[in-house]
Amino acid sequence: xxxxxxxxxxxxxxxxxxxxxxxxxxxxxxxxxxxxxxxxxxxxxxxxxxxxxxxxxxxxxxxxxxxxxxxxxxxxxxxxxxxxxxxxxxxxxxxxxxxxxxxxxxxxxxxxxxxxxxxxxxxxxxxxxxxxxxxxxxxxxxxxxxxxxxxxxxxxxxxxxxxxxxxxxxxxxxxxxxxxxxxxxxxxxxxxxxxxxxxxxxxxxxxxxxxxxxxxxxxxxxxxxxxxxxxxxxxxxxxxxxxxxxxxxxxxxxxxxxxxxxxxxxxxxxxxxxxxxxxxxxxxxxxxxxxxxxxxxxxxxxxxxxxxxxxxxxxxxxxxxxxxxxxxxxxxxxxxxxxxxxxxxxxxxxxxxxxxxxxxxxxxxxxxxxxxxxxxxxxxxxxxxxxxxxxxxxxxxxxxxxxxxxxxxxxxxxxxxxxxxxxxxxxxxxxxxxxxxxxxxxxxxxxxxxxxxxxxxxxxxxxxxxxxxxxxxxxxxxxxxxxxxxxxxxxxxxxxxx
Numbered sequence: 001x002x003x004x005x006x007x008x009x010x011x012x013x014x015x016x017x018x019x020x021x022x023x024x025x026x027x028x029x030x031x032x033x034x035x036x037x038x039x040x041x042x043x044x045x046x047x048x049x050x051x052x053x054x055x056x057x058x059x060x061x062x063x064x065x066x067x068x069x070x071x072x073x074x075x076x077x078x079x080x081x082x083x084x085x086x087x088x089x090x091x092x093x094x095x096x097x098x099x100x101x102x103x104x105x106x107x108x109x110x111x112x113x114x115x116x117x118x119x120x121x122x123x124x125x126x127x128x129x130x131x132x133x134x135x136x137x138x139x140x141x142x143x144x145x146x147x148x149x150x151x152x153x154x155x156x157x158x159x160x161x162x163x164x165x166x167x168x169x170x171x172x173x174x175x176x177x178x179x180x181x182x183x184x185x186x187x188x189x190x191x192x193x194x195x196x197x198x199x200x201x202x203x204x205x206x207x208x209x210x211x212x213x214x215x216x217x218x219x220x221x222x223x224x225x226x227x228x229x230x231x232x233x234x235x236x237x238x239x240x241x242x243x244x245x246x247x248x249x250x251x252x253x254x255x256x257x258x259x260x261x262x263x264x265x266x267x268x269x270x271x272x273x274x275x276x277x278x279x280x281x282x283x284x285x286x287x288x289x290x291x292x293x294x295x296x297x298x299x300x301x302x303x304x305x306x307x308x309x310x311x312x313x314x315x316x317x318x319x320x321x322x323x324x325x326x327x328x329x330x331x332x333x334x335x336x337x338x339x340x341x342x343x344x345x346x347x348x349x350x351x352x353x354x355x356x357x358x359x360x361x362x363x364x365x366x367x368x369x370x371x372x373x374x375x376x377x378x379x380x381x382x383x384x385x386x387x388x389x390x391x392x393x394x395x396x397x398x399x400x401x402x403x404x405x406x407x408x409x410x411x412x413x414x415x416x417x418x419x420x421x422x423x424x425x426x427x428x429x430x431x432x433x434x435x436x437x438x439x440x441x442x443x444x445x446x447x448x449x450x451x452x453x454x455x456x457x458x459x460x461x462x463x464x465x466x467x468x469x470x471x472x473x474x475x476x477x478x479x480x481x482x483x484x485x486x487x488x489x490x491x492x493x494x495x496x497x498x
Contacts, residue, residue: 031100032121035107036069038114040079049121055097055181074188081106081117090122094184100124171215177361178354182346186213193341194220199293201278201338202316204345207395210316211276213345218272223312226271231264234277241285242301246292249303265298268311278338279319283329290334313338348390348397355386355397356484362398366405373411375401379485380415383464386484388422400425415460465493 027033032049036042042065050061056072058064069078074095077088081104088104101123107116173187193200194217202210211230218228236244247263264273281289292298293313297306315338324330348355359382363375377385390396404417468479480490 026120030120031124034119036078037116040069040082042069052097078117078119085114098181099179171212172219173216175212177357178351180351180353182351183354186345189343190217193217197312198340199338200314200341202343205347205393206318207393208345208347210345214274214314223271227268228272229264229268230274232276234280238282246298247300249300265309269309273311273313275315278315279317279321286331286334293337348393352386353481356382362401366402375405375411375413377413379489380461381413381418382484384415384418387464
C-alpha cells in the first residue's frame with residue numbers, strides 16, 4: 001500500500017505539487033539532467049544536458065537518447081542506482097566532457113518498485129569551481145593507488161622476491177597529474193589497457209610522461225607483482241642492442257662473461273618490458289624483435305637454444321611510426337604487431353588547465369630534492385606559464401620552474417624571474433608579438449622612462465588575458481581555464497582594466 005494513500009486529499013495535492021515543482025526546479029536550475037528507465041536506457045535529457053553531447057561524441061540527440069546509458073556516458077553509475085535502489089546524492093563523474101559534480105536518484109512507482117533513475121549535473125567544470133574538493137579527491141586516489149601498489153608488491157612470488165636486482169614500477173596513475181579532459185581521457189585508456197595483456201604503444205612528444213604511464217599500466221595490471229624492465233633504445237649503441245634484448249650465452253665471444261648474461265626479455269619474465277624510443281631501433285634488429293614477440297621465444301647471442309619468455313611489452317616513441325614505415329625505415333609488420341593498443345599522450349599545450357596542479361607537484365618534488373621550501377607562484381606567474389607553447393612539455397616546465405626557483409631570494413617565484421628564464425632558453429615564445437620585459441636593458445633616456453613594476457606586470461597580465469580571450473573568441477570561462485586562474489579572478493582583472 002502506498003503510504004500517501006492515507007493522506008488527506010489536500011496533503012496529497014500538495015505532495016504532488018511539490019514533486020512537480022522540485023523536478024521543474026532541477027530541470028531549469030541544474031547544469032543538466034537525464035532520465036533512464038528500468039533497463040538503464042536514456043529516455044530523456046533536458047536542454048542544458050544537450051550541450052554535453054558533442055564532447056561525448058554525439059551530433060544528434062537521437063544518437064544519445066534511447067541507448068543504454070553505459071554505452072553513451074563513460075563511468076556512469078546509474079545502473080548501480082537501479083540495482084540497489086539507493087541514491088548517490090553527491091559524486092564526482094569524469095568522462096570525455098569533463099569533470100562534474102552529480103546526483104543520482106532512483107524513481108519508484110506507487111508500489112515502491114524502482115522504475116528508473118534521475119541523473120542531475122549539479123556543477124560542471126568541477127576542476128575549476130570545486131578545486132579543493134577535486135584536489136582532495138586526487139590525493140585520496142593517490143593514496144589508494146599507493147596502497148594497491150603495496151599490496152601488489154606483497155604478492156611477488158618467492159622466486160621473484162629472492163631474485164637479485166628485482167625491479168618494480170615507481171609510478172601509479174595518480175602520478176599522472178591532471179584533471180583536464182585530455183588528461184582524464186588518456187588515463188581512462190591506459191587503465192583499460194592495464195586490464196589486458198596486449199601490447200601497448202604510447203605515442204607522444206618528448207617530455208609528456210610516456211614512461212610514467214608505462215609504469216602506471218604495469219602497476220595496475222595483473223603483472224604488478226612481476227618486474228618492470230625498461231630499455232631506452234636510443235641510448236644504447238646499435239652494436240649492443242641485440243645483447244641487451246636477448247642476452248649473451250656463456251663464452252659467446254672473446255671477452256664475454258663466462259657465466260653468460262640475461263637479456264631484458266628474460267629479466268622481464270613474468271612482468272613488463274618497456275621499450276622506449278622504439279622508432280630508433282635499427283632495421284636489422286626489427287625482424288628479430290618481431291619474431292620474439294610472435295613466438296614468445298628468444299635466442300641469446302652465441303646460442304642455438306630457444307628460451308621461452310612471458311613478458312608484456314609496452315613500447316613508446318616520439319617519432320611518427322607510420323611515416324617511418326612509408327620511408328622504409330620501420331617494418332610494417334612490426335608496426336602492426338606493436339600498434340595493438342595505441343595511446344596518444346597529449347602535449348602540455350593541449351592540457352594547459354593542468355599547469356597549476358603540475359607546478360604544485362613539480363615544485364614540491366624540486367624542493368624536496370634540493371632541501372628548499374616549496375615555491376609560491378602568484379596568479380601572474382601562473383598566467384605567464386599557461387601562455388607558453390611548451391615544446392619540451394612537462395620536462396621543460398620542470399626545468400623552467402627549477403631555474404626560476406634558483407634565481408629568487410625567497411620561495412616566491414615572480415613573473416620577472418620566469419620571464420628571464422623563458423627568454424634565455426630561446427625555446428619558448430610569448431603569445432603576443434612583443435611583450436615588454438623587466439629584464440630588458442633600460443634605454444638611456446633618463447629616469448622618467450622607468451615605469452613602476454606594478455604597472456609593467458599589469459601590462460604583461462593584460463596582454464596574456466587579451467591573448468587568451470582572442471584564442472577562445474571571447475569565452476571568459478575557457479580563457480580563465482587557459483590562464484590557470486578562476487573566473488572570479490579573470491572578471492576582477494577585467495573590471496580593473498575598464
